Amino acid sequence: MLKRSWIDSANDAEGEFPLNNLPCGVFSTRGLPPRCGVAIGDMILDAARAEEAGLTGTQRLLQSAKWNPLMAEGPAVWSSLRKRLTDLLAEGAPDRAAVEPLLVPMADATMHMPLEVAEYTDFYAGKQHAQNVGTMFRGPENALPPNWLHIPIGYNGRASTVVVSGTGIRRPLGQTKAKDAEMPSFGPSKRLDIELEIGAIVGTPSQMGEPITTDRAQQMIFGYVLLNDWSARDLQAWEYQPLGPFQAKAFATTISSWIVTREALAPFAVVTPSPEKELLPYLKGDFPGNYDVNLSIEMNGHRISTTNMRELYYSAAQQLTHHASSGCSMRTGDLLGSGTISGPGPSNYGSLLEMTWGGETPLDLGGETRTFIEDGDTLTLRGHAQGDGYRVGFGACTGTILPAPDYP
Amino acid sequence: MLKRSWIDSANDAEGEFPLNNLPCGVFSTRGLPPRCGVAIGDMILDAARAEEAGLTGTQRLLQSAKWNPLMAEGPAVWSSLRKRLTDLLAEGAPDRAAVEPLLVPMADATMHMPLEVAEYTDFYAGKQHAQNVGTMFRGPENALPPNWLHIPIGYNGRASTVVVSGTGIRRPLGQTKAKDAEMPSFGPSKRLDIELEIGAIVGTPSQMGEPITTDRAQQMIFGYVLLNDWSARDLQAWEYQPLGPFQAKAFATTISSWIVTREALAPFAVVTPSPEKELLPYLKGDFPGNYDVNLSIEMNGHRISTTNMRELYYSAAQQLTHHASSGCSMRTGDLLGSGTISGPGPSNYGSLLEMTWGGETPLDLGGETRTFIEDGDTLTLRGHAQGDGYRVGFGACTGTILPAPDYP
Structure with a gap:
């Protein structure tokens, strides 16, 4: 069942990035270096800045412009981050005001390699x-x-x-x-x-x-x-x-x-x-x-x-x-x-x-x-x-x- | 022809590590972390400390306990380092007094991977x-x-x-x-x-x-x-x-x-x-x-x-x-x-x-x-x-x- 988000475009039944998804990427916008982000509807949540703001429950895992540091932490940390992000973006989320400034339109972003491929x-x-x-x-x-x-x-x-x-x-x-x-x-x-x-x-x-x-x-x-x-x-x-x-x-x-x-x-x-x-x-x-x-x-x-x-x-x-x-x-x-x-x-x-x-x-x-x-x-x-x-x-x-x- | 060194063991005709060689490795000794070194006779020159002491002509290329940073610099830098090390270790070298404290007996050293293998x-x-x-x-x-x-x-x-x-x-x-x-x-x-x-x-x-x-x-x-x-x-x-x-x-x-x-x-x-x-x-x-x-x-x-x-x-x-x-x-x-x-x-x-x-x-x-x-x-x-x-x-x-x- 669709998990509803306060971001309207994430509630489209044919959209790829509803709250149920929250895939991990690395993006940049004009003038700023690449950083970790999560897709939600037609927006990207700047996960690096969200972490800096203390919203993700993680520390220094999302700052390297690759998802490897988070990946190395294992399933319990992956789950916990997913739960936090879901809470931040769900309909009626109390943190909406803090999160809204961390959203970037996907259309304005350039995407980069989301991970460093080991082998x-x-x-x-x-x-x-x-x-x-x-x-x-x-x-x-x-x-x-x-x-x-x-x-x-x-x-x-x-x-x-x-x-x-x-x-x-x-x-x-x-x-x-x-x-x-x-x-x-x-x-x-x-x-x-x-x-x-x-x-x-x-x-x-x-x-x-x-x-x-x-x-x-x-x-x-x-x-x-x-x-x-x-x-x-x-x-x-x-x-x-x-x-x-x-x-x-x-x-x-x-x-x-x-x-x-x-x-x-x-x-x-x-x-x-x-x-x-x-x-x-x-x-x-x-x-x-x-x-x-x-x-x-x-x-x-x-x-x-x-x-x-x-x-x-x-x-x-x-x-x-x-x-x-x-x-x-x-x-x-x-x-x-x-x-x-x-x-x-x-x-x-x-x-x-x-x-x-x-x-x-x-x-x-x-x-x-x-x-x-x-x-x-x-x-x-x-x-x-x-x-x-x-x-x-x-x-x-x-x-x-x-x-x-x-x-x- | 043998290039003679002031380190006697490097002048052995059947030794593997004369001054003509100067191979690159990574070693550690009791209580100290791994660092870049160069073999000379039965000794290892601590290349990381030699660089810190300003003896190698390089800067921050030998401090990572892998030879990759030096390797990435290309042949001119490789040659120049080799020439500097040769000068330091050659018979009659003026820098002998500065170099001698940077030598470690090979027998006391543990060897580590000399490089990070990319692929x-x-x-x-x-x-x-x-x-x-x-x-x-x-x-x-x-x-x-x-x-x-x-x-x-x-x-x-x-x-x-x-x-x-x-x-x-x-x-x-x-x-x-x-x-x-x-x-x-x-x-x-x-x-x-x-x-x-x-x-x-x-x-x-x-x-x-x-x-x-x-x-x-x-x-x-x-x-x-x-x-x-x-x-x-x-x-x-x-x-x-x-x-x-x-x-x-x-x-x-x-x-x-x-x-x-x-x-x-x-x-x-x-x-x-x-x-x-x-x-x-x-x-x-x-x-x-x-x-x-x-x-x-x-x-x-x-x-x-x-x-x-x-x-x-x-x-x-x-x-x-x-x-x-x-x-x-x-x-x-x-x-x-x-x-x-x-x-x-x-x-x-x-x-x-x-x-x-x-x-x-x-x-x-x-x-x-x-x-x-x-x-x-x-x-x-x-x-x-x-x-x-x-x-x-x-x-x-x-x-x-x-x-x-x-x-x-």
Whole structure:
């Protein structure tokens, strides 16, 4: 049910940022440095100044223009801050007069990276996607790798190029090799693609040599972002054997400006699909660790796909448990991409590679067509959980492709 | 030629730390916090206090107990500091009286991580190793992947578990699957291995969307460490397809306590082997980018292998150039593992997997035998460049295996 706020725009049944949401971002306004803020309706509550004013119940956790210090405090502090902010912004709140001057119109704000990404890991937990890509790369018999139903497969990605929604993305250069060519060549990628994912953000760290349970993993997750794992398919096909994707993914990953907290998504929790093969005990969890979140992709303003986070076979908690299983220490600010979330049919696929089936079936964008991304194209991911009379939204995760750089 | 120091132990022809070396580490002594230091003979010069005393020509670059601030300054500052330290420690130095109180016996010091690792990338630039492993995993016909002679293949590793020499390493847990088993199982790795590598450390950063030349890449490298890329072969075999190594490597990577600077290694620079297929222009470089460094592995005190950094097919500068080629930004503190450096025969291989040919031929350790690592075993890498009457050494890169943790 909608929690009503004294900020009218937060009570819109189709708005993304009602009082039920309170996602965490970092914003700046003209002449002022970036600082922590929380979205409410069409406004941003300046959380850094609210903390300074003694309104948040926290001390020196919201002053660094990143949410990492708060994230490191753990779930009890996250909950307590959420409760305080809810009290401040709820209809009839006694503190309204103190809070009102701390609100900034979202339209006047520039958004920045909401966290310092410690390390970025990309999983492969969407079964339809794994099957689609496997079919194209290795044929239908070998589509799903033998380990896929047992392991939340993942690989380490590159954290230095995780950028916030709205950042322009340069088309990558790289090595490619045509099937019939003797030698590879070097130049701009010709098969530039997106991957629609959800990123889970680790708040509470774990120690080296200390595996964790799925239950503890779930408690370590601070929140979720939309994540576009930009991918150069031609670079990927030539480089990925035997050590996995590298430069095909390293040039850019875009996340939404807003981190939707795990607590805000709790009403939309669902269990992952019943495993087709029994999971090893360390990956089992008897809690709903996934979420019912509607997702969509727009290309130059045309909606080209709709899917749902429910399609994930493994939850972020299961991914995180596996990640730490060898004794790998996890850190505040670790970002775990879910893997591409494709639904059952071509209008539900999470990448252009799948939607166009390897470039064979162009997409119709109302007159124009596309297989892969052209310079100047804008790709936007959106997502929201649908409550009873309200939504919990992520805002946009968007990026426009700029021409490849000249080689130095 | 040996540069003579007023510290006698630095003039030993077989010592690792003459005035020609001056490697960078972080040390602590009883009751004092970790701080930057430079090895000279059997002593450590307290570089943090030397800076405070106005002796280094730097300001506030050596006070953070990591070398990153100095590394970020670039080659001119690195050179200038090296020159100042050389002047302070050279035979007949006028500042001897001021410097002497800043020396600490190495034997009294505990070593810490010399840098904050921004991200860790592991390459695969040793051809003999790639051929050996490829032969075991895919047969002699498919040993070298088709891209190997064109790309310095690499994958992103996990930075959170890069630890300094001497840190105990817990045997990792993980999923493995026997060939004839229906289902995988979860437990301690039974095929725990090492990989003898050299790690290159990026000092000067690059920008996102900005590829670099090999010449610029070479200038960006601050120095080198010995690196042991601990590997769980049984986990690796089951997990690595299709996205590469993950938990098999994520549990630990050990580096030497001392960073040997690029400038100290300059007299030992060599060109990489003549490419068997012509390299694409972006990977060519007309400077000697590799080094003649003797390397060895000891297991429980028995020398089991000797090899040389010259065996690398691609230099760190070529690896770094490829790493940034897509537009991936590089950061101060990025650590690039070279890949396992195996020489021509079994007594020159850089991993137990190769030395024992997949566990088939046990090693003789003087009475005891080993295929893979047992709990309590100590593995030590050593390396030095041999000059005329002096050595430039890395110190040890060592770790002892502790029993696997109980699963929580």
